[in-house]
Amino acid sequence: xxxxxxxxxxxxxxxxxxxxxxxxxxxxxxxxxxxxxxxxxxxxxxxxxxxxxxxxxxxxxxxxxxxxxxxxxxxxxxxxxxxxxxxxxxxxxxxxxxxxxxxxxxxxxxxxxxxxxxxxxxxxxxxxxxxxxxxxxxxxxxxxxxxxxxxxxxxxxxxxxxxxxxxxxxxxxxxxxxxxxxxxxxxxxxxxxxxxxxxxxxxxxxxxxxxxxxxxxxxxxxxxxxxxxxxxxxxxxxxxxxxxxxxxxxxxxxxxxxxxxxxxxxxxxxxxxxxxxxxxxxxxxxxxxxxxxxxxxxxxxxxxxxxxxxxxxxxxxxxxxxxxxxxxxxxxxxxxxxxxxxxxxxxxxxxxxxxxxxxxxxxxxxxxxxxxxxxxxxxxxxxxxxxxxxxxxxxxxxxxxxxxxxxxxxxxxxxxxxxxxxxxxxxxxxxxxxxxxxxxxxxxxxxxxxxxxxxxxxxxxxxxxxxxxxxxxxxxxxxxxxxxxxxxxxxxxxxxxxxxxxxxxxxxxxxxxxxxxxxxxxxxxxxxxxxxxxxxxxxxxxxxxxxxxxxxxxxxxxxxxxxxxxxxxxxxxxxxxxxxxxxxxxxxxxxxxxxxxxxxxxxxxxxxxxxxxxxxxxxxxxxxxxxxxxxxxxxxxxxxxxxxxxxxxxxxxxxxxxxxxxxxxxxxxxxxxxxxxxxxxxxxxxxxxxxxxxxxxxxxxxxxxxxxxxxxxxxxxxxxxxxxxxxxxxxxxxxxxxxxxxxxxxxxxxxxxxxxxxxxxxxxxxxxxxxxxxxxxxxxxxxxxxxxxxxxxxxxxxxxxxxxxxxxxxxxxxxxxxxxxxxxxxxxxxxxxxxxxxxxxxxxxxxxxxxxxxxxxxxxxxxxxxxxxxxxxxxxxxxxxxxxxxxxxxxxxxxxxxxxxxxxxxxxxxxxxxxxxxx
Numbered sequence: 018x019x020x021x022x023x024x025x026x027x028x029x030x031x032x033x034x035x036x037x038x039x040x041x042x043x044x045x046x047x048x049x050x051x052x053x054x055x056x057x058x059x060x061x062x063x064x065x066x067x068x069x070x071x072x073x074x075x076x077x078x079x080x081x082x083x084x085x086x087x088x089x090x091x092x093x094x095x096x097x098x099x100x101x102x103x104x105x106x107x108x109x110x111x112x113x114x115x116x117x118x119x120x121x122x123x124x125x126x127x128x129x130x131x132x133x134x135x136x137x138x139x140x141x142x143x144x145x146x147x148x149x150x151x152x153x154x155x156x157x158x159x160x161x162x163x164x165x166x167x168x169x170x171x172x173x174x175x176x177x178x179x180x181x182x183x184x185x186x187x188x189x190x191x192x193x194x195x196x197x198x199x200x201x202x203x204x205x206x207x208x209x210x211x212x213x214x215x216x217x218x219x220x221x222x223x224x225x226x227x228x229x230x231x232x233x234x235x236x237x238x239x240x241x242x243x244x245x246x247x248x249x250x251x252x253x254x255x256x257x258x259x260x261x262x263x264x265x266x267x268x269x270x271x272x273x274x275x276x277x278x279x280x281x282x283x284x285x286x287x288x289x290x291x292x293x294x295x296x297x298x299x300x301x302x303x304x305x306x307x308x309x310x311x312x313x314x315x316x317x318x319x320x321x322x323x324x325x326x327x328x329x330x331x332x333x334x335x336x337x338x339x340x341x342x343x344x345x346x347x348x349x350x351x352x353x354x355x356x357x358x359x360x361x362x363x364x365x366x367x368x369x370x371x372x373x374x375x376x377x378x379x380x381x382x383x384x385x386x387x388x389x390x391x392x393x394x395x396x397x398x399x400x401x402x403x404x405x406x407x408x409x410x411x412x413x414x415x416x417x418x419x420x421x422x423x424x425x426x427x428x429x430x431x432x433x434x435x436x437x438x439x440x441x442x443x444x445x446x447x448x449x450x451x452x453x454x455x456x457x458x459x460x461x462x463x464x465x466x467x468x469x470x471x472x473x474x475x476x477x478x479x480x481x482x483x484x485x486x487x488x489x490x491x492x493x494x495x496x497x498x499x500x501x502x503x504x505x506x507x508x509x510x511x512x513x514x515x516x517x518x519x520x521x522x523x524x525x526x527x528x529x530x531x532x533x534x535x536x537x538x539x540x541x542x543x544x545x546x547x548x549x550x551x552x553x554x555x556x557x558x559x560x561x562x563x564x565x566x567x568x569x570x571x572x573x574x575x576x577x578x579x580x581x582x583x584x585x586x587x588x589x590x591x592x593x594x595x596x597x598x599x600x601x602x603x604x605x606x607x608x609x610x611x612x613x614x615x616x617x618x619x620x621x622x623x624x625x626x627x628x629x630x631x632x633x634x635x636x637x638x639x640x641x642x643x644x645x646x647x648x649x650x651x652x653x654x655x656x657x658x659x660x661x662x663x664x665x666x667x668x669x670x671x672x673x674x675x676x677x678x679x680x681x682x683x684x685x686x687x688x689x690x691x692x693x694x695x696x697x698x699x700x701x702x703x704x705x706x707x708x709x710x711x712x713x714x715x716x717x718x719x720x721x722x723x724x725x726x727x728x729x730x731x732x733x734x735x736x737x738x739x740x741x742x743x744x745x746x747x748x749x750x751x752x753x754x755x756x757x758x759x760x761x762x763x764x765x766x767x768x769x770x771x772x773x774x775x776x777x778x779x780x781x782x783x784x785x786x787x788x789x790x791x792x793x794x795x796x797x798x799x800x801x802x803x804x805x806x807x808x809x810x811x812x813x814x815x816x817x818x819x820x821x822x823x824x825x826x827x828x829x830x831x832x833x834x835x836x837x838x839x840x841x842x843x844x845x846x847x848x849x850x851x852x853x854x855x856x857x858x859x860x861x862x863x864x865x866x867x868x869x870x871x872x873x874x875x876x877x878x879x880x881x882x883x884x885x886x887x888x889x890x891x892x893x894x895x896x897x898x899x900x901x902x903x904x905x906x907x908x909x910x911x912x913x914x915x916x917x918x919x920x921x922x923x924x925x926x927x928x929x930x931x932x933x934x935x936x
Contacts, residue, residue, distance in 0.1 A: 036063040041080045043744065079197075096144045096200055098175050099157045106142050107260055108253030109135070112245055116143045116230070119243040120200070121150070125217055125229040129236050130247035132401045133288030136232040137204050139247060143230065144202050151228060153197030160213070161205035161400045162356035162472040164479060168212045170505065172201065174468070179504050182540040182718065184756045187219055195224035205400060206233040214239055249285030257287060261294035271302040282309050288401060292336055295386040308335060333405045336387055343370070347378045348387060348398075349413060352406035353423045356472035357397035365426030366419055395469060420480060427470075427477040428488045431495035434467055438502055438677055467499050474499075483518040490519040494529060497536075502677035506540045506718065509533075509679070517556075527557040531566070535679035539686055539718050543577035551590070560597065565606040567594040568613040575616035576645060576687070579762065579804075591617050604634035608643065615646045624650035637670050641684040644670075648691055652698075652850050657885040661699045664692035676717035686718055693728040697735070698851050700888030702917045705732035727767025734770040735888065737921025739778045746771040750789060758793075762804040765794035766852070769805065769812050776816030777921060783816055803848035810842040811855035814863045819925075821866045836867040844875065854886035862896040876900060887917050895926050904933065 032053070039049035039060075046060045053060070067079060112128075116139070119126040128136045137159075144157050156175035163171045169186055173179075178189050194201060201220070206213045214237050217229055231237055236244055250257060255276045262269045279302065283289040297305050337345060350366040351358060364375045379396055382388040391397040398406065410416050474496050481489040497512030513533035520526040530553035537546035550570040554563050571590045574583055591613075598610055611627040624647040631643035644667050651659045667688040674681040689712035696704035709729035716725070726749040733742050749767065753759075772786035790809070794802040799809030817839050843860025847853050857879040864872040876896055883890035891913030898907035907930050914923035 033063050033067055036060055037067055037079070040064065040067070040076055043080060095154050096148050096151065096202070097154070097156045097177070098159075099144050099202075100137060100141045100159070102138065102141070104264060105260055106138065107257040108250055109139050109142070109247075112139060112247055113143060113146070116245050117147055119245060120147055120228045120230060122243070123221075123225050124241040124243050125221070125231060125237075125239050126243045126245060127237055127239070128230070128232040128245050128247050130234070131249075131286070132234055132404075133286045133399075134247050134249060135287040136234075136247050138287070140202055140204055140230060140232045144200060147200060147228070151198045151200040153194075153199040155194075155200035155202070155228070157202040157204065159204050160209055162476075163209065164355075164472065164476050165209060165212065167472070167475065168203075168209055168216055170508070172203075172216070176201075180506060181752075182506060182724075183542070183759070184752060187216070188223075188755050191220055191223040194220060194227040198226055198228070199224070200228040200230065202230045202232070204232045206231050206237065207235050210235060210237050213237060250280070250287060250290070251285060254280035254283075254285045254287075254290055258290050258294050258297075261291050262297045265295060266298035269298060271297075275302045275306065279306060279309065282306075288399065292333070292386050296336075296339075333402055336385060337405070337409065339385070340382075340387075343374075344378055344381055345409070347375065348382060348402075348406045349410040349415065350419045350422070351388070351398055352403045352410050353419050354398075354473050355403070355476055356470065357391045357395050358473075359395050359469075361430070362426055362470075362473075363396075365429075366422045368422065423473075423477055424481065424488045424492065427474050428491040428495070430470055431474055431492050431499060434470075435495045435498050437466075438499065439675070465503075467503060471499075471503075478512070478515060481519065483515070485521040486519050487521065490516055490521065490525065493519055494525075494532075497529075497532065498677070501536055501679055501682075506536055510536050510545075523557050524559070524562070527553050527562060527566070530556065532679050534569075535683050538573065538577060538683040539679055541577070541724065543573060547573055547578065547586075554593070554597075561603060561606050564594065564597045565609045567597055568606070568609040570594075571613040572609070572616050572642065572646070575649075576642075587617065604630070605636055605639055608634045608636075608639050612639075612643050612646050615643075615650070619650070619653070621650045621654050637674065638680055638684055641667055641670055641688065645687065645691065648695070655850055655853065655882075655885060657695070657699045657854065661695045661701070664688075664695040668692055676715075682717040686716055689716055690728070693732075694851060697732055698854065698886065700854075700886040700890070700917055702732045702736045702888070702919060706736070724764070727764050727770070730767045731770040734774040736917070736919050737777075737924070739774045739921070742771055742774040743778075743780075746786070753793060760793070760795040762794045762802045765790045765802070765805050766808045768793055769799075769809055773812040773815060776812070777819050787812075800842060800845065804851070806842075806845070807847045807849065807852035807856045810839070810845065811852055811859045814839050814843045814856070814859035818859065818863045818866050821863075822925075836863060836869065840864045840867075840869065840875065844878065854882040854889040857882045858886070858889035858892035858896070862892055862899070865896050865900045872900065887913060888919065888922075891917070891919065891922065891926075895922075895929070898926075899929065902933070904930070907933070 032055075035053055036049060039052060044052070046057050046064065050057045050060045064076065064079075068075070116126055116128065120143070128140055130136055141157065144155075148154075156172070156177075158171050158175045160168060160171060169190065173186055173190055176190060176193050178186075178193055180186060181189055193199070203213055203217075210233065213231065217231070217237075217239055220227060220229065236242075255273065258276055258280055259269075259271075262271075279293060279297075280290060283293060293305060293309065296308075300308065337348065340348065347363065347367055351363060353366065354362060360372060360376055360379070363379055364370070364372050367375050367378075370378075379388060383390065383396065387402055388396045388398055410419060474492065478489065478492050478496060481492075493512050493516035497509045497516060500506075500512060501509035510533045513529045513536065517526045517529035517533070520529060530549050534546045534549035534553065537543070537549060547570060550566055550573060554566040554570065557563050557566065567590060571587065571594055574587045574590065594610070594613060608627065608630040611623070611630045615623040615627040624643075628640070628643040628647045631640040634640075644663050648660050648663050651657075651663065671681075671685045671688050674685060676682055676685060689708065693705055693708040693712060696702075696708055706729065709725075709732065712728060713725060726745050730742055730745055730749070733739075733745075746768070749771075753764075768786060768790035772783050772790055775781075775786050776783035787809075790805070791797060791799060794805050796802045796805075799805050802809075817836065840860045840863055843856045843863070845856075847856070861872070861876045861879040864875045869875070876893065879889070879893055883893050891910045894906050894910035894913060897903055898905075898910060907926060910926045911923055911930065914920075914926060
């Protein structure tokens with residue numbers, strides 16, 4: 018028998034794995050059969066089996082699921098994060114069978130019962146047993162340490178999913194769970210029922226095949242839910258008691274009646290039974306019965322509490338009473354940590370004791386089953402014990418002091434993790450799926466340190482009022498930085514704003530708002546970034562900082578914002594900047610002001626001045642911003658080769674930038690965007706494709722199909738790799754819709770490139786994708802969309818030329834009037850000149866093949882653009898060859914097409930040469 022390969026789902030044979038690989042490559046059954054040297058019927062049988070095993074409807078869904086699971090750390094058919102227990106599972110046979118049977122249906126299944134009754138253990142056993150039925154895998158999510166507002170984040174983290182701004186995280190989770198039969202287990206839901214209920218309802222609407230198992234002390238009340246009541250143990254309670262007692266003392270024996278009495282007094286609650294069993298070896302069964310009798314009397318009749326909780330509290334209270342004063346104090350103070358703690362955290366809440374003394378106390382609590390080992394050098398209180406200890410903390414009057422100690426610990430812990438980040442250490446890692454350098458840099462074999470404490474850091478900050486406080490400010494600022502580096506960008510903005518609210522100095526508040534603005538820029542939320550920059554300018558009294566901030570705001574309106582409402586906004590910011598600018602401003606501020614005026618007033622000379630000023634100030638981020646305005650000025654001057662050289666300098670500058678810093682990340686993202694477009698606009702298709710691939714790896718924000726794919730689709734279409742374009746574009750289009758269909762002219766060029774590919778390939782879908790590009794740009798006329806106009810004119814002219822000269826193309830050849838209109842559009846004065854060279858060359862060729870009388874003049878008018886764009890040079894060489902029947906010109910075109918790997922265009926030109934030789 019061939020062993021199962023890593024990443025291969027449970028129950029998948031080697032042959033099925035080979036067939037699945039072929040389906041993922043979108044190969045037809047006949048081609049898969051030839052590759053594997055089997056019959057087509059055999060392949061069809063395996064495909065049918067795979068569809069059943071994965072629980073998906075068709076081959077497209079099967080391929081999509083295989084690609085997604087292959088890009089994550091989650092093994093197909095494996096439920097991640099199932100709690101591991103080192104003790105046997107006793108009883109619950111009926112509840113286990115009922116739960117497994119209920120999961121076979123679409124409705125959510127809810128394990129309901131009192132605290133300590135064993136819902137978590139039952140859920141873990143069921144999840145493990147059900148994994149074979151859920152071939153797409155899933156996750157077990159413990160919500161006990163999760164605060165309000167972070168349920169979705171916890172689920173995404175457990176599933177191994179990263180943010181893909183601006184797509185809502187809910188949709189990212191839903192897409193993962195929709196890829197076949199997946200299982201999501203949400204444990205300890207009782208404090209987050211409303212939020213859990215909302216999430217489950219949304220997931221049921223978008224991925225009805227997913228299995229959902231909840232565990233809660235209170236019924237969630239979901240529509241159609243199947244409730245499995247988890248009662249106290251009956252006849253199995255004695256077996257559980259004996260099993261746990263003998264795990265401590267293998268020689269333990271007791272009269273069955275005495276064991277039955279112990280279990281009866283504990284109401285059959287597994288947690289209470291296990292706590293009692295942990296003491297029986299030291300006390301004996303008779304002393305245990307006496308102790309239980311005293312404890313029950315002591316804590317009986319606690320009004321306002323459910324009856325089923327009284328015995329559990331009695332057992333915990335009795336264990337608590339057996340502690341000495343230092344042990345009690347530590348247990349009470351440890352209740353402030355919801356997600357577990359390490360020795361440093363425990364020492365922080367016990368400042369009067371030495372670390373060795375605290376370590377000894379922790380060991381004694383573990384021995385007495387009041388604390389558990391959570392892995393590594395970390396411990397955790399059971400949730401019921403933590404709740405009891407929290408009550409004791411309140412009763413002792415120590416709550417305020419303990420929370421202050423926790424805040425100091427949290428601030429220090431966050432700063433320590435942040436320092437490791439600055440040194441390139443591994444305090445955190447981004448989720449797998451995008452292949453970012455940040456992820457590989459932080460990838461380690463152990464769980465990231467940040468994830469171990471993140472919930473407590475968040476909870477600690479949430480408990481602080483929004484007033485100036487040194488420790489709260491330290492925590493908020495460090496937490497913002499850490500969450501940004503972890504890939505939680507929206508959360509990072511919230512924390513930066515929380516830091517601003519808690520800052521004592523205006524300069525600190527200004528810095529926090531600036532970081533929030535940079536984060537907004539990095540995730541392409543320019544409107545929010547502008548509001549934050551203007552707010553930052555208002556809070557700082559220092560003239561230099563105010564000037565620099567207003568300059569950044571003015572530059573931002575040009576770099577990252579589009580819209581008819583912007584001119585008055587720019588005028589207002591420019592007026593404020595003019596009033597704030599000081600003649601004594603430092604080099605950095607002076608450079609930022611020069612950049613702002615270069616954007617606002619335009620012109621190559623001002624842009625060069627800004628770049629010179631930026632070089633003098635010595636700040637690489639300022640220089641990157643200056644090179645961006647210099648890029649724009651050279652584009653408008655038609656100097657595309659210069660633009661590419663500037664891009665190379667920018668790419669060199671970003672190599673050593675700290676990608677975990679918001680301001681640096683924003684410049685890295687923009688540099689890759691600009692460099693990929695610059696390579697394309699000089700016709701260097703291999704470089705453009707390489708940059709798109711490099712950006713996918715090195716972009717610190719993360720990929721998103723409709724944001725990142727246009728960088729790749731444009732050069733793929735121009736190089737004639739149409740099958741790859743057709744493979745990529747549906748995901749881009751779907752993701753754009755899922756993100757709310759935001760208007761974007763610069764992204765629409767990617768969709769128009771898809772239309773170009775369809776037009777040249779003759780698929781019959783040119784008009785469809787052209788209309789989609791216009792929909793994305795928010796216009797019916799591409800000429801009204803400045804960034805799109807030239808690219809659209811180019812694509813329309815190139816497809817029209819192809820329709821004229823290629824027999825059998827499923828694109829109707831344009832009439833003479835249509836050709837004149839298309840050529841006129843190709844030679845229009847474009848507001849944005851990025852793709853002007855393409856438009857001019859394509860327009861000239863169309864004029865020639867259509868026989869327009871002014872064709873020769875148009876070829877001459879387009880010729881200067883060959884100097885700036887190799888693609889245009891090749892196109893114009895071919896055009897001259899057609900116009901003048903020039904063999905050498907056609908040969909030159911073939912050589913140029915070959916140099917930039919434009920396969921389709923080279924093939925078209927070779928056909929022309931062949932036809933000329935034969936005719």
